Amino acid sequence: MTAPDSTVDYDPAGHYDRVTEAWLLLMGDELHYGLFETGAEPLSVATAELTGRMIEAAGLRPGGPSDTAERLRVLDVGCGSGAPACMLATEFNVDVVGITTSRVGVRAARARAADLGVTEVSFEQRDGTDNGFADGEFDLVWVLESSHLMRDRQALVAECARVLRPGGRVVLCDLLRRREIPFVEVRERRADFATLRTAFGDAHMESLEFYATAAEAEGLTVERVDDLTTATLPTFDRWRANAEEHRDAVTALIGADGLDAFVLSCDILEDFWRDGTFGYGLISATKPG
Amino acid sequence: MSISPADIEQTVVAFLTRTNKMRIDFAPDMPLYADGVGLDSLETAELSAVLEDEHGTDPFSTSTMPQTLNDILAFYDTVPAEA
Numbered sequence: 442m443t444a445p446d447s448t449v450d451y452d453p454a455g456h457y458d459r460v461t462e463a464w465l466l467l468m469g470d471e472l473h474y475g476l477f478e479t480g481a482e483p484l485s486v487a488t489a490e491l492t493g494r495m496i497e498a499a500g501l502r503p504g505g506p507s508d509t510a511e512r513l514r515v516l517d518v519g520c521g522s523g524a525p526a527c528m529l530a531t532e533f534n535v536d537v538v539g540i541t542t543s544r545v546g547v548r549a550a551r552a553r554a555a556d557l558g559v560t561e562v563s564f565e566q567r568d569g570t571d572n573g574f575a576d577g578e579f580d581l582v583w584v585l586e587s588s589h590l591m592r593d594r595q596a597l598v599a600e601c602a603r604v605l606r607p608g609g610r611v612v613l614c615d616l617l618r619r620r621e622i623p624f625v626e627v628r629e630r631r632a633d634f635a636t637l638r639t640a641f642g643d644a645h646m647e648s649l650e651f652y653a654t655a656a657e658a659e660g661l662t663v664e665r666v667d668d669l670t671t672a673t674l675p676t677f678d679r680w681r682a683n684a685e686e687h688r689d690a691v692t693a694l695i696g697a698d699g700l701d702a703f704v705l706s707c708d709i710l711e712d713f714w715r716d717g718t719f720g721y722g723l724i725s726a727t728k729p730g
Numbered sequence: 731m732s733i734s735p736a737d738i739e740q741t742v743v744a745f746l747t748r749t750n751k752m753r754i755d756f757a758p759d760m761p762l763y764a765d766g767v768g769l770d771s772l773e774t775a776e777l778s779a780v781l782e783d784e785h786g787t788d789p790f791s792t793s794t795m796p797q798t799l800n801d802i803l804a805f806y807d808t809v810p811a812e813a
Contacts, residue, residue, distance in 0.1 A: 624790070628775040638772065645770065 456642030457543035461522060463694040466687040467680055467703060472521040473586040474616075474721060477675040484679035491614065491673075492525055492585070498612045498665055498725040499581055501533045512536050512561075513580040516604060518569040518597070519587020523550025523562065529583070530561040538579075540567040541587075570596035577606040584613035588652075589644045595655050602659035608730035611661065614723040618646035619670070622718065633709045640699075640706035649722045661726035670720030677707040677714075733785055733806045741784050742799055745777050758799040766798075785809075 464472055468484075475487025476494055501513075513535040517526045520539025523546075530537045539550055539562060550564040567573060569584070570593045582601040591597050601611045627634060637644070653663045684691065684704050691700045713719040739758075746752040751767050753760070760766045762774070769777065778790035781802070789796045789805035796802045 622771070624771060624775065624795070627771045628778055628790070631772060631775040631779065634772045635776070643770075 457541070458545040460642075460695055460699070461543065461545050461549060463691045463699065463703075465522065466691055466694075467683045469679075469683070470522075471524045474673045474676045475679065476669060476672045478672070480675045484676070484683070487676070487679070491669075492528065494667075494669075494723060495525075495583065495585060495612050495614055496529075496533075498667075498723060499583065499610060501529070501535070501581070503532055504534060514538070514578065515581045515583055516540070516572070516574070516579040516601075518572070518582060518584045518601065519590070520550055520564060521546060521585070521587075523553040523564060525583070525585055526550065526562045526564070527554055527557050527559045530559050531557070535561070535581075537562045538574075539564040540569060540572060542566065542568055570600060572600050572604065574604045576603055577609075579604050580606060580609045582609070582611040584611065584615070586615050588613060588615045589646050590642060592645065594645075594647050594651070595658075598652065598655040598661075599659050602656070602661050602728060605661075605728040607728055610664075610725060610727045611656070612723070612725040613652060614669070614721070616644070616646050617668075617670075617720045617722045618648050619717050619720045636702055636709060637706050640702040646719060649724060652722075652724045653726075656724070656726040661728055663724065663726045665723070665725040667723040668720060669722055670714060673721040674711070674714050677711040681707050733809055735803050735806070738781075738785065738803055738806050739799065741781060742777070742802060745780050749773060749776075758803065760799070761797055762799070763797070 469488055470485070471488040471492065473488060474491060475482070475484050476491035477487045478490065482490075515529055515535050515537045517529070517537055517539040520526050520541050523539055526537040526539040529535055541547060541550070541564070544566055547564045547566050554562045554564070569587065570591050582605055584597070584601065588594055588597055605611060649666050649668065653666055656663050681704055684700060688700065710719065743752065743756075746756070746767060751769060751773065753767060756767065762769050774790065778788045781788035782791070785806065787809055789802050792805070796805060
């Protein structure tokens, strides 16, 4: 077996700091999975479709309220490079606060907002499991593909529920664990799991049932639970194609080993998607008024 | 004759150090998982494989998962050393 490499930082913030620029080339501008209807769509269309599914679950409407006093306040937990936050502020006339533990992510998100001239967004370095905001500050909490990088998912859900105003809604989509993985299987497949850790950081997946139960435990009413595993499967083909297309640029950013680990991870995850080990899902819940 | 406890402890400590999991207050009775060292399932699997590679067998492949270094040492206390 390959011994764990202590020279590499698997902590999510450190990992994101190291890989963000390369991931923009590999995963596209939105830095998340795509939702494919036919499987033939470009990645950018599919990632927009996934964002659209989140918007639909959030109940946002184009244009939104025009009166500034009525503008919704949105918390984007794990805001990546700020693309969804800027889009939400622009298209839905809402104020967005994006948080991430990654210093590089905050910098990239602020630069994006400045480039786009979007002023209704702000980005801060904060932890989603202990965000420090006041109770009931937000109308919507948006958690797009970041929860798998947080060790304490119960604390994440608790914090989301706490900062929601009564009647507010949380929407979350992420990678999922679709079955229990016995220790003996983790041991047998440890090389695969270690490759995933090298490529994607110290991730831990939970089931949709876990998130639903956690939300209910925090007093939220679960509205929607969608398993999107099949529709996200073509994402890995697109990521591999991007790796080939941007080989030189990505190698310059994360090295040949980093690129190889990413491509191998696409193969491993695709197998896990197909054999029912991992997948993708979305959940939404409201705080009773 | 059983495998030397000092050798086992050295293997475990070396693993924890290499993976940045070694705590200043680490003690043989400290839990290896949550609320202790904090090993996750992959790290535990890696420790299991390292112990097997270096000592021929490992306690994590038995029916009872060890919870502490003391449990690991107790397992090896019952294992005869290789000739």
